[in-house]
Amino acid sequence: VRGINLGDLRKMPIPVPSTAEQEEFSSQVRQINILKRKQQSALGAFDDLFASLQSRAFRGEL
Incomplete structure (x- = not known):
């Protein structure tokens, strides 16, 4: 994507939820x-x- 630097993406922290x-x-x-x-x-x-x-209704059984 224009304007996004791959090096900057590699440095970006990715939040990971705890194991719990x-x-x-x-x-x-x-x-x-x-x-x-x-x-x-x-x-x-x-x-x-x-x-x-x-x-049952259409057969008149009700």
Whole structure:
């Protein structure tokens, strides 16, 4: 990129979170993924129930 000097970039400090912060972040990501899978599973179950309800309603079984 015009105006950016590679030498200056090499000197630039890169902040790195502590190991404890990295582990906490990783733990939170795992928990979010667990919740996400549960929500996706529940959504699939609701879709199945709704399809069943629709089917029964259109057949006049309700």
